[in-house]
Amino acid sequence: MLKKLLLGLAVASLPFHAVAADGESKAKSWGLVGEKAATFEAKVVDILCEVAGKCADACGAGAYQLGLLTTDGKVIPVNKNSQTSFNGGVEDLLPFCGQTVQVDGLFVGEGIPAQLYQVQLIKPEGGEWAKTNLHTKKWKEKFPEAEGKGPWFRRDPRILAQTEKNGFFGLGKEEDARFIKEWY
């Protein structure tokens, strides 16, 4: 009895992500700061709902950041999916809002109280593992007029509008022109 109690307390006192890891990860290394591969079971949650009790319908329908609520009650923010072109993880998690899934990916960051998570693979209960690559597909559906060559971020009308207005450094086109003349 005492042995079990000690074991239980010792597990509870383990560092945050040591508790979260569960099984052998197949996540690909990205060579990131503080990178640690980890697969574990968690519930997909709207972080705002989970931490502030402010709950939008359907986990915010893509407008709010999503995270993972682990089996031991910790909320882990998901910052990235598996794609390499500036894609978050919201579109990949959204179909599983409120559901328990198995995830595989990388914890990243160091010198901070807790690490962020890049989700590379998701497996719903009773389902198969799938790569997290929905962002660009959903982007194409949202911006059909932006069809063309090159990566999405070169064609996104919202981004193009910002660059047109404020330049590449956000300081105006005159500063862009000065910099380009001096730097290149």
Place this chain on the structure above:
Amino acid sequence: MKSLLSAVAAVAITALGSLSAHAASEPQRVTVTGEVMDTWCYYSGVMGGQDAVVGSAHHTCAIWCAAGGIPVGILADDGQVYMVLELEGSGPADGSETILSIQSDRITADAMLYERDGFKYLVVEKVTANEGITNLNHNDFGPIPGFAIPKSARGG
């Protein structure tokens, strides 16, 4: 037996400390001043050191990431990063004009702070001041990443 009980007590205290660190804290009203930034590049090191992935050097990339739904943060003057969960009533993950237009700007936000499991989250009720981009580090680093300015715009 006494030493065993002491050991149990010590582990229990450690465990409770750990559990309380993971628990949610009471929300607090705060005023935060700092730069609106991209949390992924800042913490992952994917684009290099933290000094290079903020400010004017990283402005275009910050917009790309915010448009891609990557969480936006505020890097406060004391070095603390706050993750923005809501901005003036809107979700920040959909890459709206509201969130894109303040990337890299130094703002002051009236917000509610929620702390959970080591992260500090903000529900920004109002941006009360916007000084624009004040960290002009593109003069030191150039654009980060380099391809933020496409060849066609460089005249090459």
